[in-house]
Amino acid sequence: MTLPTKRIAESTVRRLSMYLRYLEGLDAMGQRTASSDELAQLCGTTPAQVRKDLSFFGSFGKRGLGYPVHELTEHLQEILGLRQAWQVVIVGAGKIGSALAEYRGFKQRGFQVVGVYDKNPDKIGRPWGDAVVRDMSTLPDDVTEHHVDIAVLAIPADDAQDVVDQMVAAGIRAILSFAPTSLHVPAHVAVKTVNMAMELEGLSYALTNRGA
Amino acid sequence: MTLPTKRIAESTVRRLSMYLRYLEGLDAMGQRTASSDELAQLCGTTPAQVRKDLSFFGSFGKRGLGYPVHELTEHLQEILGLRQAWQVVIVGAGKIGSALAEYRGFKQRGFQVVGVYDKNPDKIGRPWGDAVVRDMSTLPDDVTEHHVDIAVLAIPADDAQDVVDQMVAAGIRAILSFAPTSLHVPAHVAVKTVNMAMELEGLSYALTNRGA
DNA sequence: GTGTGTGAACGACTTCACAGCC
DNA sequence: GGCTGTGAAGTCGTTCACACAC
Numbered sequence: 433m434t435l436p437t438k439r440i441a442e443s444t445v446r447r448l449s450m451y452l453r454y455l456e457g458l459d460a461m462g463q464r465t466a467s468s469d470e471l472a473q474l475c476g477t478t479p480a481q482v483r484k485d486l487s488f489f490g491s492f493g494k495r496g497l498g499y500p501v502h503e504l505t506e507h508l509q510e511i512l513g514l515r516q517a518w519q520v521v522i523v524g525a526g527k528i529g530s531a532l533a534e535y536r537g538f539k540q541r542g543f544q545v546v547g548v549y550d551k552n553p554d555k556i557g558r559p560w561g562d563a564v565v566r567d568m569s570t571l572p573d574d575v576t577e578h579h580v581d582i583a584v585l586a587i588p589a590d591d592a593q594d595v596v597d598q599m600v601a602a603g604i605r606a607i608l609s610f611a612p613t614s615l616h617v618p619a620h621v622a623v624k625t626v627n628m629a630m631e632l633e634g635l636s637y638a639l640t641n642r643g644a
Numbered sequence: 645m646t647l648p649t650k651r652i653a654e655s656t657v658r659r660l661s662m663y664l665r666y667l668e669g670l671d672a673m674g675q676r677t678a679s680s681d682e683l684a685q686l687c688g689t690t691p692a693q694v695r696k697d698l699s700f701f702g703s704f705g706k707r708g709l710g711y712p713v714h715e716l717t718e719h720l721q722e723i724l725g726l727r728q729a730w731q732v733v734i735v736g737a738g739k740i741g742s743a744l745a746e747y748r749g750f751k752q753r754g755f756q757v758v759g760v761y762d763k764n765p766d767k768i769g770r771p772w773g774d775a776v777v778r779d780m781s782t783l784p785d786d787v788t789e790h791h792v793d794i795a796v797l798a799i800p801a802d803d804a805q806d807v808v809d810q811m812v813a814a815g816i817r818a819i820l821s822f823a824p825t826s827l828h829v830p831a832h833v834a835v836k837t838v839n840m841a842m843e844l845e846g847l848s849y850a851l852t853n854r855g856a
Numbered sequence: 857g858t859g860t861g862t863g864a865a866c867g868a869c870t871t872c873a874c875a876g877c878c
Numbered sequence: 879g880g881c882t883g884t885g886a887a888g889t890c891g892t893t894c895a896c897a898c899a900c
Contacts (some may be wrong), residue, residue, distance in 0.1 A: 440853075444844065447787030449845040453824065467881065476826040479881090480871055488885055495689075495882045496878040512845050524873065527743035534739060537824065537841045541848075582847055605854075606847040608840075612665065612749065614688040622850035624843045627747045628820075631836045633661040633724050634654065635794055635818040636754075638834035640725030643654075653891060679859065691859090692893055699861055707860045708900040858900085865894070872887070878880085 436488045445512070448609050450475045451482065452508040459501050467498035485501060519578060525550040525565045526584035527556075528610050532584055533561050546578055547571075551591075562638070572602035582606045583630045587615035648700045656697050657724070661686045663694065664720040671713045679710035729754045731790060735807060736798035737762040737770075737777045740822050741838050744796060758790055759783075759841045763803075780807070784814035801825035 434644075437446065454474045456468055468482040471549050486492055486499070489511055493499040509515050522529040532538060533545055548560045551568040558565050566574070585592060585602050592611035599607070606622040609615055614630050666686045670678055680694040687694075694755035696712070698704055701723055705711040710787040721727050732755050734741040744750060745757055760772045763780040770777050778786070786792065795816050797804060811819070821827055824841050 436853075440849075445849045446842055447845050448849075449842045450826065452845075452861070453841075454729075455666065461742060468737070469881085474826070476828065480870075481869095483882060484870080484884080491883065493882050494878065496880045498881065508715055511848070511852075513848040514845065518848060518851070527739050527746060531739035531842065532840060533741060535840065537845075541841065543844055543848075558758045566681075581851060582844070588860095606851055608843055608847060614662065614686070616688065620854065622847050622854070624846055626838055626840070626843060627661075628744060628747065628838070629665075629753065630658055630661045631838060632750075632794070632822055633664075633726065634657050634836055635834050636725040636730060636822060637652075637660075637723070637875070639818055641648075642832065642834070655891070681859080690893075692895095695860060696862080696892075705860050706900065707898070708858045710859065840878070860899080861897090863895100863897105865892105867892075868890085870887105870889075873885100875882105875884090877882080 440488055446487065447475065447477060447481070447485050448508055448512060451485070452505065452512065452514075455501055456507045457517070458503050458515035463501050465494075465498040466501050466504075470498070498615070514541050515540065517544050518581045519546050520582045520584060521545070521547045521549060521571070521575065521580050522584045522586065523549045523568070523571065523599075525555045525560055526586055529572075529584065530560070532586075543582070546580065547574055559567055571595070572598045573643060575599055575604050581605060582608065585609040585611055615640040652700055655657060656700065659687065659689060659693070659697050660720055660724060664724065664726075665699070666719045667720065668819070671717050675713050677678055677706075677710040678713050678716075680705070726753050727765065729756050729758055730793045731758050731786065732794045733757070733759045733761060733783070733792050733809075734796045734798065735761045735780070735783065736797055737764075737767045737772055741796065741797040742772070744798075755794070757787055758792065783807070784810045787811055787814040787816050792816060796818065797821040797823055799823060816835070 436501060451471055454471065460600045468479040471482045472479045475522050492507055508549055522533060523544060525548050548563050548565050549571050550556060555565045556567050574586050574600050583599050587595065589611045592609065596607060596615050596617060600617055600621055609623065609625045612627045615623055617623055665681055667806060680691040684691045704716050728821050734745060734754060734800045737760050752853055760775050760777050761780045761783050762777050767777045768779050768811065795811050797819055799807065801823045804821065805827060808819060808827050808829060812829055813832055821835065821837045824839050827835055828837055
């Protein structure tokens with residue numbers, strides 16, 4: 433059920449995440465079932481896509497009826513690994529990091545911020561949400577000792593690879609980077625990069641070539 | 645040369661943006677030429693991919709030598725539409741918006757922030773970078789009058805579609821959204837969505853199923 | 857020899873279409 | 879009748895491999 437035989441495409445996982453968000457909303461509103469058609473419209477995809485995505489993990493629907501909202505919600509949480517807590521550190525005590533930490537869905541989904549780090553002496557020791565900004569030099573040891581799963585990287589591109597290497601050596605397993613650079617890590621470490629400049633340039637391209 | 649016959653894949657445009665970033669760095673360091681192999685290593689892709697991507701727009705390289713760094717940099721800026729200024733508004737005077745506005749590459753690449761908007765009376769009128777936070781109700785008129793090209797949307801998911809509809813009616817042409825929801829717009833409006841929760845859940849999935 | 861440019865082969869994701877069950 | 883589950887078909891992007899230019 434949560435054991436797909438084939439490797440699942442990243443695009444599928446992204447859509448599962450989106451289905452979950454809307455299903456949680458429907459569940460909160462007391463809706464009992466949802467069809468692939470309804471989910472597709474909410475998420476901006478197609479009914480066939482919804483059914484295919486879900487079918488990789490099991491047969492959750494009832495023919496003629498649709499999918500049971502509450503039950504499917506729980507299945508998706510399970511599939512995405514959201515029914516457990518993940519230990520997260522935020523590296524770089526700037527605006528991006530604090531925007532993330534502020535985000536409600538963050539804690540709700542089991543992402544626990546166990547530390548915030550910066551190398552700027554002016555920031556070290558300052559209160560930051562529930563925590564206090566710690567010296568970056570303590571990061572590797574902390575990652576190892578507290579079994580940190582995920583690091584959110586919000587530091588300049590030039591410093592990024594160096595910090596990544598230290599965290600990888602310390603046992604980090606996943607990284608969400610906002611640094612506008614490509615990161616090199618061993619295969620067992622998962623990396624996602626969000627590059628705002630790249631997104632904007634994509635829009636610039638679209639505006640420039642929208643006629644074509 | 646900047647007139648591709650076929651539609652260009654989004655993934656290709658994203659890589660062009662990345663090539664550009666590294667080429668600008670090489671150019672600043674005085675390097676004259678770069679091979680597809682070198683660019684591929686820097687960007688974490690393959691030489692064949694680099695050559696294919698560039699070949700959609702012309703023959704910029706010299707066989708046996710590689711690509712002229714400075715010239716290719718300019719070609720890519722042209723292709724991506726970065727040799728002109730874009731008028732940008734930031735909607736939502738929170739952490740995300742300010743993180744973006746703070747980002748140096750933003751202005752460098754010709755993205756000019758012409759206004760920041762919020763509906764919170766406590767924020768309206770406050771200084772915000774070089775600007776002052778304006779009342780969201782003035783947004784549609786401002787978009788029309790100042791021919792705003794791009795809106796960066798950093799407001800709660802529940803308010804997003806409504807604001808988008810207003811901006812579309814007012815003539816916006818592109819939207820970069822940080823709201824964790826799917827947006828519906830007419831075909832002539834370009835939209836990119838950055839969903840941090842989705843990225844984190846992708847990592848959660850990877851950690852949960854890393855053995856598989 | 858070195859490295860580009862590109863059709864052709866390959867692989868991956870999406871869409872189709874219909875059998876099967878409620 | 880309505881809607882799911884899924885093999886098959888289609889589409890799109892990536893990789894290969896080699897002719898060609900320097």
